Amino acid sequence: MFAYYLELALRSLKRSPGLTILMVLSIGFGVAASMTTYSVFRAVSGDPIPWKSSQLFVPQIDMWGPTGRGDDGEPPVAMDYTDAMKLMRDHRAKLQSAMYQVSPSIVPADASKHPINVSGHAVYSEFFPMLDVPFKYGNGWSADDDEQRAAVVVISSKLNEKLFGGANSVGKTVNVEGKDYRVVGVTNDWNPQPRFYDVVNSGGFSTGLDDVFLPFERAIALSIPNDGNTNCNAIPAESGFVGLQHSSCVWIAYMAELDDAATASTYKAYLDGYAHQQQQSGRFAWAPNNRLRNLPDWLDSQHVVPSDTKVSLLVALGLLIVCLVNTAGLLLAKFLRRSSEIGVRRALGAQRLSIYAQFLTEAGMIGLAGGVLGLLLTGVGVASVGWVLPKDIAALARVDLMLLAMTLLIAVVATLLAGLYPTFRAARVQPAWQLKSN
Template sequence: MFGYYIDLAWRSLRRSPGLTALMVLAVGFGVGACMTTWSVFRAASGDPIPWKSSHLFVPQLEIWGASGRSANGEPPDALSYVDALALMRDHRAVKQSAIYGIGPAVFPERAGQHPSTVGGYAVYGDFFSMVDAPFLFGQGWSTQEDAAAASVVVIGRALNDRAFGGADSVGQTLNVAGRDYRVVGVLDDWNPQPVFYDVFGTDGYSREGPAVFMPFTRAIAANLVNGRTACDQDPTRPGFAGLQQSSCVWITFLAQLDTPAQVAAYRRYLDDYAAEQRRAGRFQGEPNNRLRDLPAFLEAERVVPGDTRVSFLVALGLLIVCLVNTVGLLLAKFLRRSGEIGVRRALGAARGAIYAQFLTEAGVIGLVGGALGLALTGLGVLAIGAVLPPRLAALAQIDLRLLFSTLTLAVLCTMLAALYPTYRAAQVQPAWQLKSD
């Protein structure tokens, strides 16, 4: 029976090619615009580590008092060096790591390779297992190597390909910032979006994954710093040592807490620590600490850009306008066939059969419109850089999920638009139509 309805739909669409083309264009353009912006929005607003994000928490401490709060009353989204070390020393989380970005020069030993500046991070050994970083070779470093400020590194796959030809480089030596480091691990391709462990002073997105990780203690000893800081007042001493002793914030912190009891205990610990620092004269004002899990922290930081949201809403509005036009076109098309409907009803066809026939026809229109939408989505993804900033446009990817979603959305939206016209068509009284004929 379904094949019969498909045949009827095809015949009907061929009888009125102009009207059919208008409906296909409306569906195709609406779906194409919506899915193009959705391809960016889904990447920008997705959970970068959904299987674990509810167990990863970001502590924020009110170090500067009310004068240093953001416009929405938030404390700084990073920690000072003194506070980060205190949280690491007290170790109240299951796993934890202080984190800050570095940009050292790397000097490959392969012939013909030139030195280059790469992006990376200073972290503690817990970081890799805490964020489930995928290793291609080797593993992270140990707690003992953290304490000893060992000269070890974990490198990314791209750097491993460039420096070691893609071979297992564990145990090899790499010159980083003028010093030899032993490679203990090589990460597979890994660049979560947003970069949830580093949103301080950034927009939360990165085109390339990190190239090098080294122990936090080693990076501090080597005076490696990226310059991303926020201060309520200038350090009293010059240089990197002065920054470490100041109230400037520049270190992000990630803590793994697996149970509600652990979360509650860590929150109490933060409050007690802040109270102790206020008594010592370091912290100012009333308590205003935060401890949010990763999704809540990214939401509070407004990591999803406003222009992405606006573009998606505009495209969604265009889709709605296109569907409203499709409703009118379908209504005109279906009611023009009142005589045909009256004959079918007089011959015994139930209203359910009328619904099946016309909804099938709408589904065919949606499928053809979806095919057009696929082509327009592909073109839109390639050209979206003209509308959105390049860093956001780079997030748009064409994959099977996007293709399937585009077709599904086109068919479902068209059938939804057809509900009212089909209802009107099914209400046609056969006696009236036969009498008028």
């Protein structure tokens, strides 16, 4: 029977090619526009570390008090040196790392090559296992290296390509800011988007990747300056990088791994206990106002998904709805035009159900055709977002099987939905009335 309905549908579509093309175009455009913006939205709202994001937490300590809070009563989004070091020393989480952004110069061994400026982070050894950083060669450094302030470095595969031609460089030497460092690890194309471990400095997305990771305490000891944001509530009492460390200015990002809700609440209690103790000792003149958010909540609170992207997704959804209303109207017109044909079929014994089947098949075919057109247009759309969107975001949008399947599915399901009422009307056609009037 289905084959027969297909043939009927084809014949009917061929009879009014103009109307058919209109419907297919309308669905194709609507679906393509929504899927293109959705691909961008999906890219920016994706979970950068889905297998573990609920175990990664960002603590915030209110070291500024009421005058430094925003309108929403939130404490600063980064940490000052004093508190970050206290948390590192107490070491209450399973894994944790304080970090700050650096931008050192690398001097190639080959004197004929120019020095290059790279970006990176000063981190603790637990940074690598905590974030499951993939290594091409070697590994992160040890807790011992942290303490010894060892001259070790982890570099990106891109920098490894540039400096060592991509060969295994573990054990070799790199000159960072005029000092020699031993390479202990080479990351394997690790460039998570959003840059979740330091959202405050990257704003979430960044085209450049981190090329070097240095031991935190060594970077501090060598006064490798902070390249990220520094926010101050009061003018530091001393100048320079050391003054920054003694000040209440915030410039350090912090992340901790906590296995479950119970450990998380214990850790939160520890943070509050610490703030309370600071209050008693007179450093804080206010009650504890700390936060401990897991990664998805943290990204949300930092508005990592640009509101522009959300608005354009809404607009595209609006377009899809208009396209569907449009299709519903056209289908209704098309089906009702064939009242006499339906009358004849019904008079010859076709059941209401068969009429439903016939017309829904026709709607489904239009949906499928619209979906195929939508696929092509989505491909074109995603390929050309780089044209309008900033590169760091456009680069993330891509077509995959999931997106293709969704495009087709949405097109067919949406058209079937749009076809429901017209089919209902068609099935209600009274055979006697139709036959008589002709």
